[in-house]
Amino acid sequence: MKRQDSRTIKSLEEILGPDNVLSDARDMAPYVVELRRRFNNPARAIAIPTSLDRLQALVKWANANRVPLVPQGGNTGMVGGQVPKNGNEIIVSMARINRVRKVDGDGAFMFAEAGVTLEKARRAADGAGLLFPLAIAPQDKAQIGGILSSNAGGLQVLAYGNARQLCLGIEAVLADGSLFRGLNGLKKNNTGYDLSSLLVGAEGTLGIISAASLKLFARPEGFETAFINLASPEAALELFRELSRRLGTSLTTFELMPDFGIAMQLRHGMIDKNPARSRSDWYVLAQVSRLPGQDRNGLSQGLEAARNNRTIKDFVISGKPGEQRRMWQVREQLSSAQSREGASIKHDVSVPVSAVPELIRTGCKAAGKIVPGIRPCPFGHLGDGNIHFNLSQPVDADATAYMEGAGKIHDAIYEIVAELGGSISAEHGIGQLKTGLLKEYKDPVAYEMMKKIKNILDPNNILNPGKMLDQAPEQ
Ligand SMILES: Cc1cc2nc3c(=O)[nH]c(=O)nc-3n(C[C@H](O)[C@H](O)[C@H](O)COP(=O)(O)OP(=O)(O)OC[C@H]3O[C@@H](n4cnc5c(N)ncnc54)[C@H](O)[C@@H]3O)c2cc1C
Incomplete structure (x- = not known):
């Protein structure tokens, strides 16, 4: 040493x-x-x-x-x-600053310290008969401070919003050691700049979050989950319009998947059978939450109507946890199924919801032109306009050579995303992976504003230097 x-x-x-x-x-x-x-x-x-x-x-x-x-x-x-x-x-x-300081049932909020895991926060809400709805896979590890700093989204953004929308205020230690006291349980607080929101999604570059005030919701009594056969992303968009109109915010999940994603899982023995009624080119996993006293037939009625007017081909629906689990498993295993098929080039991007089919169509075409035989696996949160635009290597291609050519594919996909008015990072953030892309695609005035804010709050550049913004602030 x-x-x-x-x-x-x-x-x-x-x-x-x-x-x-x-x-x-x-x-x-x-x-x-x-x-x-x-x-x-x-x-x-x-x-x-x-x-x-x-x-x-x-x-x-x-x-x-x-x-x-x-x-x-x-x-x-x-x-x-x-x-x-x-x-x-x-x-x-932040793992050892990990207390739930308070749960307020009337105000429907909790104060949780940064090191509280998502699982612990959800359990604390549950204990008060309420719901903290943020849902991402690593819930036993991801912590409230990290989730807020990366403004995580997940599987229920459609109904409840992403981490920023679930936060009423934060407490954070600023670069000079002073404490920003933004914790509150207020639904209305119109007192100037929203500084808590600024620190949410800042990826630790503006302050260290020590605690947050999180919004809680009525806990659903149950869920109806459907696995739906469709011909195309266009049909999925049409179905999304129809279900949103009928079900409003009780529609919590609307996830699009290509058949390739299911074929891979069958091939690698990750599932015994396709949870859909039959094979089709595309599938949607849709879920509706039901509050006490609410009708349980909304989703099935919407799907019957869509089948009658030929928007969808078929569907299965279940309120039974075991069957629901099997449907979810297929969605959750998509990334690991891709790993078993060799190398994959990934993009976490978003576009306006209405542009998702065009993103998939033009993105697949562009990638196929660059690497003939490439196997697209675009999937994800269609209802949020957020698609994980993943592309598996051609069968028998050399994985290293495939990944060496990733730059060309990235350029093509990000260009399409920009043309469609989308974002180069939908939910995973910038970190050290996308600093160059942020500079390239962010509006130049917005990028300058970010640098100025960083410079004021952290003039010595001690907080997560080189992350998000790729250069030290001017001294
Ligand atoms: C299997 C898997 C599935 C995922 N699914 C989703 C998904 O569906 N949707 C989604 O949006 N994301 C998803 N993610 C990524 C998600 O962004 C992170 O898992 C989570 O938000 C990070 O929490 P963490 O506590 O692990 O933070 P870390 O990984 O430790 O940190 C993340 C960022 O926050 C900063 N940070 C951490 N703690 C603090 C703090 N207290 N104050 C200031 N800055 C801090 C770090 O410096 C870093 O920049 C997934 C990740 C995995 C591994």
Whole structure:
């Protein structure tokens, strides 16, 4: 260990206590590598504050000594925002600031600290007979601070909104160590700039979130889930229009999947049979939530009408948890099925909902021109205009050569997305993966505003440097 590093560790131990600092390479390993193993740079140390006071003291010290900090929650982010970029950073794990401070049933909100896992937050809401609706797969690991900082979406955005829309206010430690006290349980609060919203989705570049006020909702009594056969994304859009009109916000999920996604799962023994009534080129998984006293027939009536007017070919519907689980499993396994088919080039993009069929049509055509035999697997949240535009390698192609050509495909897909008025990052954020793309596609005035805000709130660039904005703010 370099002398400078051992001084740093000593200071950290004084601020946080020796049990809350890791500096051995083996101990640090789970914190520095992210799930997809795309980024693997060393950190100087892992700091694990156990209280708000200690977190403030740590940030104050880092600012005074110009030490870069990388805030980290559950380390499930997909764009490398939570792991080091330059190798000289200290990772600040929020795992030990993890209390649910309060659940207010009348106001329908809870105060949860940053290190509370999504699962724990959902359980706390459940305990009060309410629902915290955000739903993403790694719920046992992802933490409230990370979820808000990456403005996660997930499977129920259609009805409840993404993380930003589920947050009433936050508390955060700013770069100089001061505490921004934005926690409140107010539905109405018209007192100037919405600073909490600014920190939500900032990916740890403007402050370290220590707690958040989260909106809660009435808990559904049950769900109806349908697996629907369709001929095309155009038919899926038509069905979405029809179901939204009939069901409003009780329609919580509307996920599009190509047959290729199901064929892969059958081929690799990940499912025994297609949950749909028969094979078709496309499928939709739709789910409706039912509050106590609500009619349980809305979804089946909507689907009967769509079958009669030939928008859809067929459907199965179930209110039984076991059958629903089997339908969901197919949607949740799409990414891992793709991994078993070799390399895949991925895009987390959004366009206006009405443009989804065009995105899929033109995107597949463009990719096929660049790599003949490429196997598109576009799937996801059609109801949010958010498609995971994934492309599997041609059968028997060389995976490394395929990935080396990814740049051309990315350019083609992002160009189409931009032409359709869409976004190059729908829900996973920018991190260190998409800094160049952000600069290229963000409106230049908006990009300058972001740099100015960063410069004011973090003039020494100690908070997650090199993430989101690819250059240090001007001094
Ligand atoms: C299997 C899987 C499925 C997923 N599905 C979805 C999905 O459907 N929809 C979706 O939107 N996302 C999805 N995600 C990605 C999602 O964005 C992250 O899982 C989650 O939001 C990150 O939470 P985390 O606690 O792990 O944060 P981390 O990964 O630790 O951090 C994410 C970002 O937030 C910052 N950060 C973390 N904590 C704080 C804090 N307290 N203060 C300030 N900054 C902080 C980090 O620096 C980093 O930039 C999925 C991920 C996986 C692995």
